[in-house]
Amino acid sequence: MYALIDGNNFYVSCERVFRPSLAGHPVVVLSNNDGCAIARSNEAKALGIAMGAPWFEIEHLAKSAGLVALSANFALYGDMSDRMMSLAAGLGPAQEIYSIDESFIDLAGVRGCLADRSFKVRARILDWIGIPCCVGMGATKTLAKLANHIAKTAERKPGSYPAGLAQVCNLAELTPAARNEVLAATAVSEVWGVGRRLTAQLKESGVHTALDLARLDPAMVRRRWSVVLERTVRELQGMPCIELDLAPARKQEIACTRSFGHPVTDLMDLSQAVTEFASRAAHTLRRQGSLTNQVLVFVRTSPFRQAPQYSRSISMPIRRPSADTGVIVAAALRGLRAIYRPGYQLTKAGVMLLELQPTTVQQAELDLGRSEVPERSERGRLMTAMDELNQRYGRGTVHMASGGLAGNPKAWAMKQERLTPGYTTCWADMPVVRA
Amino acid sequence: MTSIFSPTQPVLVSDTPLLARLLISRVCAGFPSPAEDLGAQRIDLTQVLITHPQATFLLRASGHSMVQAGIFDNDILVVNRAMTPRHRHIVVAVVDGEFTVKRLYQLGGRVKLQAANPTYPDIVPHDGQTLEVWGVVTACIKQFIA
Numbered sequence: 001m002y003a004l005i006d007g008n009n010f011y012v013s014c015e016r017v018f019r020p021s022l023a024g025h026p027v028v029v030l031s032n033n034d035g036c037a038i039a040r041s042n043e044a045k046a047l048g049i050a051m052g053a054p055w056f057e058i059e060h061l062a063k064s065a066g067l068v069a070l071s072a073n074f075a076l077y078g079d080m081s082d083r084m085m086s087l088a089a090g091l092g093p094a095q096e097i098y099s100i101d102e103s104f105i106d107l108a109g110v111r112g113c114l115a116d117r118s119f120k121v122r123a124r125i126l127d128w129i130g131i132p133c134c135v136g137m138g139a140t141k142t143l144a145k146l147a148n149h150i151a152k153t154a155e156r157k158p159g160s161y162p163a164g165l166a167q168v169c170n171l172a173e174l175t176p177a178a179r180n181e182v183l184a185a186t187a188v189s190e191v192w193g194v195g196r197r198l199t200a201q202l203k204e205s206g207v208h209t210a211l212d213l214a215r216l217d218p219a220m221v222r223r224r225w226s227v228v229l230e231r232t233v234r235e236l237q238g239m240p241c242i243e244l245d246l247a248p249a250r251k252q253e254i255a256c257t258r259s260f261g262h263p264v265t266d267l268m269d270l271s272q273a274v275t276e277f278a279s280r281a282a283h284t285l286r287r288q289g290s291l292t293n294q295v296l297v298f299v300r301t302s303p304f305r306q307a308p309q310y311s312r313s314i315s316m317p318i319r320r321p322s323a324d325t326g327v328i329v330a331a332a333l334r335g336l337r338a339i340y341r342p343g344y345q346l347t348k349a350g351v352m353l354l355e356l357q358p359t360t361v362q363q364a365e366l367d368l369g370r371s372e373v374p375e376r377s378e379r380g381r382l383m384t385a386m387d388e389l390n391q392r393y394g395r396g397t398v399h400m401a402s403g404g405l406a407g408n409p410k411a412w413a414m415k416q417e418r419l420t421p422g423y424t425t426c427w428a429d430m431p432v433v434r435a
Numbered sequence: 436m437t438s439i440f441s442p443t444q445p446v447l448v449s450d451t452p453l454l455a456r457l458l459i460s461r462v463c464a465g466f467p468s469p470a471e472d473l474g475a476q477r478i479d480l481t482q483v484l485i486t487h488p489q490a491t492f493l494l495r496a497s498g499h500s501m502v503q504a505g506i507f508d509n510d511i512l513v514v515n516r517a518m519t520p521r522h523r524h525i526v527v528a529v530v531d532g533e534f535t536v537k538r539l540y541q542l543g544g545r546v547k548l549q550a551a552n553p554t555y556p557d558i559v560p561h562d563g564q565t566l567e568v569w570g571v572v573t574a575c576i577k578q579f580i581a
Binding site for chain 1: 487488489490492493494495496497498499500501506508511512516517527529531532533534535536567569
């Protein structure tokens, strides 16, 4: 048995913990650069705001319907997620943190009524942290995820499912007839792993609901579609095929890309942005204990603007695999100079580290001529010191000079006009209580 | 058949000589520290002040309504959301969407928030208004030199 526990409208719920006055109002959280809605309160959903709706399309609702929009405050969401996950872990013996607001729990060996236990954990998370959650349970991860969708929808839209399934839904406890009924009431697009394209294909073949999909013959699905969809069908039929992923695999590539707050044309500004992106990627690389062989850098204009279009990327090989910020930034800047053309209104740039390998594997080589960088171990110590200083005194305390001086306004900086304070992560931003 | 995992018999793992390195090889001259075995840990303030780390939040007090309870302007409050609020607890409550810190009065079916300063009136929820307790204040931190 598996459970999927996840926070309702998680980012909005986090914001509401520290701004109780937002309760009952339509609220959305906007993506980086205040681009589009990435979390919506139930009231915002009721206004018809779709997931990913661009801000400029829904901005008028701020005046007409009292819609409140906030810039994403990931420092806050990360801390609240951490608190929530550690309480959710109490549901069973093993936990897989699937995303910032979702975790799978293995319920093997848990005795007693699972629904009671889930309601208790749910109540604890709500009382202790202030985040409302829903819990879905089933014989497989796919069924648990589906049950979670049912629990959430039953709570938000009364009448969509039996009221008894709201907040906590255990598909394994239902009679086969009742289970078929809820699966028949669930669109196939809500099944874990069934994306937009697959949904269209399935509909053409007459598969509209989760129940239709569960009733397909796995062997036929494998022939006609893929092994992946076959696994989904088997999971829907109650046969576990996907295990709990307890140790997330090392990333095969690391990317840091951002849209700029304002279009950028100047190479100097671009170099600063690329330096920062490369530095962040290098830091992530060191944290997972990997080295990179290739640094890819790209710039591009916005396809939504009526201006000359330009989009280029270049991949720069590194002579020796490295996790050194200096080496990676230098490669990224060389690449940037090679692809830069003046006169374009660039709105996005990014750095990707490719061909990663663990630090423990290293190709030995003859020392032919003077090496271009100082002793590797010495640079490694420098990087460790830099990471520790930035950890202790805040990100960017020590950085590459090509990133520009701290305090200078950055033309490319992200737009975060509606950012709430780092309530739980920054001493100066602590919430204030009237005495 | 012999099994190398048989627990009753000692088994030679390898007959080639093995160079064993001492993992802990500190050789100290002088008198061994008599404190070594005690394994005492230095007092950790967070351990004492924060009993429920997931449920504990820090808030900064602003105002003078709680001076007689020892809460001054700019003090840091340790707020525990895991505790059930009881009569006479100092709590953070939500009144009209704003955080306020007051003493909870909860007796004989009557609920109100009391200031610890005679110049501030009690907050009594009127009909239809709910009084939401956000968390219980378990400690107050004053920094003389920040």
